[in-house]
Amino acid sequence: MYNVMCDVAIIGGGPAGLAAAIAAKEEGAEKVLILERDNALGGILQQCIHPGFGLTRFKEELTGPEYYGRFVDRAKELGVEYMLGTMVLEVNHENNEILCTSSQYGLTCLQAKSIILAMGCRERTRAGIVVPGTRPAGLYTAGSAQRLVNRQNIMVGKKVVILGSGDIGMIMARRMSLEGAKVVMVVELMDYLAGLTRNRVQCLDDFGIPLKLAHTITRIEGNERVTGVWVAPVDEKKQPIAEKQEFVECDTVLFSVGLLPENELTRKAGIAINPITNGPSVNQYMQTSAPSVFACGNVVHVNDLVDNVSQESAQAGKYAALYAMGKLNARQNTVTCVTGRNVRYLCPQTIDANQPDGKVSVFFRVLQPEQNVRLVARCGDDVIYTHKEFRVNPGEMNHVNIETVKLTGDTVTVEVIKEGE
Amino acid sequence: MKKEIICTVCPRGCRILAEGDGEKVLTAEGYSCKRGLEYANTEYAHPVRILTTTVKLAGVQNDLLPVRSNKPLPKEKLFACMEIIRATAVEAPVKCYDVIIPDICGCGVDIVATKTVEA
Numbered sequence: 001m002y003n004v005m006c007d008v009a010i011i012g013g014g015p016a017g018l019a020a021a022i023a024a025k026e027e028g029a030e031k032v033l034i035l036e037r038d039n040a041l042g043g044i045l046q047q048c049i050h051p052g053f054g055l056t057r058f059k060e061e062l063t064g065p066e067y068y069g070r071f072v073d074r075a076k077e078l079g080v081e082y083m084l085g086t087m088v089l090e091v092n093h094e095n096n097e098i099l100c101t102s103s104q105y106g107l108t109c110l111q112a113k114s115i116i117l118a119m120g121c122r123e124r125t126r127a128g129i130v131v132p133g134t135r136p137a138g139l140y141t142a143g144s145a146q147r148l149v150n151r152q153n154i155m156v157g158k159k160v161v162i163l164g165s166g167d168i169g170m171i172m173a174r175r176m177s178l179e180g181a182k183v184v185m186v187v188e189l190m191d192y193l194a195g196l197t198r199n200r201v202q203c204l205d206d207f208g209i210p211l212k213l214a215h216t217i218t219r220i221e222g223n224e225r226v227t228g229v230w231v232a233p234v235d236e237k238k239q240p241i242a243e244k245q246e247f248v249e250c251d252t253v254l255f256s257v258g259l260l261p262e263n264e265l266t267r268k269a270g271i272a273i274n275p276i277t278n279g280p281s282v283n284q285y286m287q288t289s290a291p292s293v294f295a296c297g298n299v300v301h302v303n304d305l306v307d308n309v310s311q312e313s314a315q316a317g318k319y320a321a322l323y324a325m326g327k328l329n330a331r332q333n334t335v336t337c338v339t340g341r342n343v344r345y346l347c348p349q350t351i352d353a354n355q356p357d358g359k360v361s362v363f364f365r366v367l368q369p370e371q372n373v374r375l376v377a378r379c380g381d382d383v384i385y386t387h388k389e390f391r392v393n394p395g396e397m398n399h400v401n402i403e404t405v406k407l408t409g410d411t412v413t414v415e416v417i418k419e420g421e
Numbered sequence: 422m423k424k425e426i427i428c429t430v431c432p433r434g435c436r437i438l439a440e441g442d443g444e445k446v447l448t449a450e451g452y453s454c455k456r457g458l459e460y461a462n463t464e465y466a467h468p469v470r471i472l473t474t475t476v477k478l479a480g481v482q483n484d485l486l487p488v489r490s491n492k493p494l495p496k497e498k499l500f501a502c503m504e505i506i507r508a509t510a511v512e513a514p515v516k517c518y519d520v521i522i523p524d525i526c527g528c529g530v531d532i533v534a535t536k537t538v539e540a
Contacts (some may be wrong), residue, residue: 049487049535050473055431063473065487065536069517150475153485178474178503197434201427202470206496 002105006033006081007324008317009098009112011088011265014043016297017118018071018080019310023317024116025078029324033110034075034082035100041075041082042068043120044143045306047150050171052198057307067306083108091115091269093290113324116316117266117280117288117295121302123168124258126220131163133220133229142168142256146175155179157252161229162186163217166395167195167304169256174203176254184250185210187217187231189238192369194256194395196304217253218245226253259302269293276345277301283331283350284360286316287323291330294320301347301363304397308363329354335407340376340415342366344394351404351412358404366416369393374417375400379408392416426464428457437461469493472502476521477510478538486511487535488521498526506532514540 008024010017013036024032040046045053048064055061058070075082086102098110123141140148140156146168148154158181162169165188173183186204191214193200204211212231218240219230232245261279272289274281279300280288286296296316297309322328333353337346346364362377370392377385377400384406392398400414422443428435437451439461446465452458463469471493475485494502502525511521515538522532 049475049489051471051489061471063487063489063535066489066517069536150487151485153475153477178472178499180503197427198429201429201434206470 002108003111004033004108005111006031007113008032008116008320009110009114010034010116010118010317011091011098012036012043012118012120012297012299013038013041013082013084014118014120014297015045015068015071015306016120016299016309016313016316017043017116018068018075019313020116020118020294020296020317020320021075021080022071022078023314024321024324025075025080025317027318027321029321032080032321033112034080035086035088035098035110036082036084037087039084041072041084047143047147048171049150050175053306055307056305057310064306071310088265091117091265091293093269093271093293096292113292114320115293116286116320117263117293117299118297118313118316119262119265119299121259121261121298123255124260126253126255129255129257131217131220134222134226136220136222136224136226138222138226138252139220140252140254142166142172142254145172145252145254149175149179155181156254157181157250159184159250160252160254161217161231161248161250162254162256164188164256164258165190165194165200165211165213166256166258167199169254170195170199170203172254172256173209174207177207177209181252183207183209184248185212185231187212187215189216189234190214192393192395196395216240218242220253221247225251227251229253259298261299261302263299266295266299274345274349277347279347281349282347283334283352284315284348284355285319285328285352286312286348287319287328287331292323294323301345304395308397312363334410336411337362338411338413339364340413342368342370342373342392342416343414346414351402351407353404353407355404360402360404361399362402362412362414363397363399364414365394365397366392367394370416370418372419374419375414376417377402377412377414379406379412382408384412388419424465426461428452428460430454430456430460439465441465468496470496470499472499472532473535474503474506476506476532478515479510479512486515486521486538488532489535490525490530491518491533492530494525494528494530498528502526502528502532513538 045064232240296313
């Protein structure tokens with residue numbers, strides 16, 4: 001067994017892990033070690049060759065590789081260490097141990113004073129949404145197709161139907177079109193766009209790709225390779241209207257039907273998971289139910305903008321470093337964040353009201369799209385924060401800002417109110 | 422001539438209603454910032470887009486270098502540019518922002534690397 005020690009161990013060398021590592025170093029942690037299963041740092045951004053990253057953080061529109069490149073450079077500058085091709089098998093936080101393996105060192109035991117979970121997320125698959133029909137070749141999740149096209153130079157198909165109007169699906173619609181494929185249509189179950197409007201314009205409208213809202217794929221056909229799919233409109237209960245279904249010929253189907261935080265390690269470690277986000281419950285320090293374990297990025301909740309991930313991850317890195325140095329006080333005075341009207345989930349789920357310079361951003365997603373609303377944080381009847389939004393929708397994360405000094409009682413409710421009510 | 426333009430400068434996606442003579446915007450409403458207005462003005466007459474794709478890294482099986490146009494290209498030239506890029510291969514080492522194809526399609530725009538690759 002190969003034995004290693006460090007102050008802060010980070011599982012995942014993607015945008016979350018990199019930002020956390022940099023913040024941990026900047027806070028004063030001595031040995032910061034990233035464990036990454038891929039053969040390079042950068043995580044999912046390695047395959048996100050399109051622009052749209054860094055608008056808030058760098059005030060520039062960068063591609064994925066440019067964005068993570070800046071973090072890798074800074075991490076190396078600061079002396080962040082990393083082990084590539086390394087798969088974590090187990091997190092044993094009670095003993096401050098991580099068990100991992102790599103071809104270079106074999107089975108490895110890493111001792112760390114604090115641990116940061118930054119494993120990102122996985123895609124929901126065809127099997128996960130149980131689409132009826134055959135199981136031919138030519139079916140991919142949008143992200144797998146993206147990896148094959150952008151990192152392995154493999155063209156996944158010529159005539160494509162995409163299920164799901166999430167950002168990944170739309171971006172692949174553009175990518176496939178530019179590489180000469182025909183993207184026949186994008187099919188979306190809900191009656192609104194799942195991803196950013198900007199992507200609908202630049203990835204679908206630009207290429208004349210029709211978007212079928214309130215539709216779904218009811219059946220996949222094809223023996224060895226997919227030959228086509230049946231597409232039907234759905235009613236208000238999201239049930240397909242069989243009489244109106246149409247056969248659409250294609251040789252490839254891309255599924256962009258949701259991302260699931262990758263928390264196998266978290267669950268195995270007995271760390272509390274929030275049932276709505278499917279990620280660990282955290283406080284504003286990104287600290288989980290296990291005091292020495294922190295979490296950041298898509299493993300906590302799926303984000304739209306990597307700029308936000310970098311911000312949240314810097315929090316995790318800073319406080320994980322403070323914890324490793326014995327400078328983070330035990331949690332007292334925990335305030336629970338409660339979801340109010342039209343709020344699906346909140347992150348963080350709890351707030352340590354004793355935070356010294358107490359300014360906490362609580363991020364959330366709405367359940368339904370709405371216009372002309374007010375975002376409100378209140379303790380009982382006392383409104384402690386509010387601001388107006390012209391438009392809110394589930395595909396675009398929102399936030400409220402809370403000053404811990406204004407918290408009274410054990411809960412704070414975050415809700416969306418229609419103006420004039 | 423009226424055009425509804427959805428601004429793509431930032432994730433807000435303001436819906437801008439632009440009215441003009443087909444070449445130039447005369448009035449516009451719905452934008453929330455200066456950049457949005459500039460975007461509407463360009464988009465109305467001569468829409469442009471940033472192009473991103475990959476270029477083969479010679480010598481390494483299936484290895485790819487991600488590239489981008491350093492400035493937006495005219496929307497109607499995207500497929501022509503893709504043909505040229507598809508025929509291009511590069512050798513390592515490459516530094517991020519090295520010019521891979523200068524002045525592509527005579528548009529005054531370079532295709533540059535977005536990643537550093539060691540030899």
